[in-house]
Amino acid sequence: MNSDLNNGKKVKMLRCPNCGALYREGLLHCPYCRSVDDYQDESEYLEDLDELKDRLEDLPETAQKESERAQKKELVMDMKKILFRVGLAAGIFLLLVGAGVFVDRVVEGNSGTKDAKKQKEAYLWKQENFAKLDELYEKKDYQGLLDFEAENDNAGIYDWEHYPLLEALRDMDALDHELQYAETFGGKDGSQLDLDNRAMILKYELELLFFDKRAALDADKEIVKERSAGYLQDMETRFALTPQELEELEKTAASNRGYVYINDCRKFLKDR
Numbered sequence: 001m002n003s004d005l006n007n008g009k010k011v012k013m014l015r016c017p018n019c020g021a022l023y024r025e026g027l028l029h030c031p032y033c034r035s036v037d038d039y040q041d042e043s044e045y046l047e048d049l050d051e052l053k054d055r056l057e058d059l060p061e062t063a064q065k066e067s068e069r070a071q072k073k074e075l076v077m078d079m080k081k082i083l084f085r086v087g088l089a090a091g092i093f094l095l096l097v098g099a100g101v102f103v104d105r106v107v108e109g110n111s112g113t114k115d116a117k118k119q120k121e122a123y124l125w126k127q128e129n130f131a132k133l134d135e136l137y138e139k140k141d142y143q144g145l146l147d148f149e150a151e152n153d154n155a156g157i158y159d160w161e162h163y164p165l166l167e168a169l170r171d172m173d174a175l176d177h178e179l180q181y182a183e184t185f186g187g188k189d190g191s192q193l194d195l196d197n198r199a200m201i202l203k204y205e206l207e208l209l210f211f212d213k214r215a216a217l218d219a220d221k222e223i224v225k226e227r228s229a230g231y232l233q234d235m236e237t238r239f240a241l242t243p244q245e246l247e248e249l250e251k252t253a254a255s256n257r258g259y260v261y262i263n264d265c266r267k268f269l270k271d272r
Contacts, residue, residue, distance in 0.1 A: 125156045137162055142169050142227075164216035168208060168224045175204040175231055199265040205235040206249055206260045213258030245272070 016030035129152065136144040145166055149157060157163060178201045208228035212221050235241070241249070249268070253260050 122156050125154055126159065129154070129156070130160055133157075133160055133162070137165075145169060146173055161217065162220055164211075164214050165220035165223060168211055168220075168228070171204045171207055172227065172231065175201065175208075178204065179234065195266060195269060196262075199262055199269055202235070202239060202265045202269065203260050203262050205231050206253060206265070207258065208232065209235070210250060210253035210258050210260070213254050215257065 012025040014025050018030060129148075133145065133148065136148065146169055149166060149170070157166075160166070178197065181197065182201065205228075208224060208231055211224045211228070214221075216224075245268075249260070252264055
């Protein structure tokens with residue numbers, strides 16, 4: 001194929017396969033020999049067919065890309081909608097919380113001082129009453145300590161350094177009532193007592209026996225050991241625990257920092 005100029009424009013020229021003459025592209029046959037360029041027409045037809053084929057092959061890929069772009073665009077729009085709704089819900093929630101805080105602190109006049117006020121009250125209670133507890137302790141007025149606890153229902157007493165001793169004194173007081181009940185309704189050896197009564201007696205006496213497992217002052221441990229001797233003798237007579245049983249019960253108490261649960265005692269008495 002050659003080219004020629006026609007009025008200044010470049011024209012594509014074809015060579016006739018029959019006579020060899022050149023003629024302009026687009027003619028149906030050679031103007032010199034009148035022959036038809038079947039080969040050329042077929043070649044151009046095949047070229048056009050290949051081009052069309054390429055376009056058709058590219059069409060699914062293009063369509064797929066367009067579909068993927070549309071899906072991504074739709075997904076982004078959906079995500080924006082979801083984020084908008086989540087943000088709106090979070091904003092409403094924070095607004096409600098803020099309104100509640102505002103009402104609590106400003107409208108009701110609390111001003112966020114409730115906790116500080118409670119801490120101050122607890123501190124003042126300890127400052128006033130720990131001195132009274134220390135005085136009763138120094139006087140060895142153990143009944144006075146029990147009376148004080150009964151008359152003062154305040155959680156601040158748990159922070160008193162001798163509170164474990166106070167718990168042991170309470171156990172002894174409760175044990176006195178259980179033993180009195182045993183003598184009245186169960187005979188001297190308590191053989192007629194029901195399981196719960198016997199389990200309560202065993203619980204209190206074991207806690208006194210293993211009081212040294214608690215986080216208590218050494219001086220208080222000695223006080224408990226001295227005052228609980230009679231109760232421990234009763235335990236030896238009433239329950240006749242074997243060394244193996246005592247060892248197992250000691251492990252139970254040690255795992256509970258010196259405390260014994262009523263359910264453990266009930267199960268122990270029921271299974272032995």
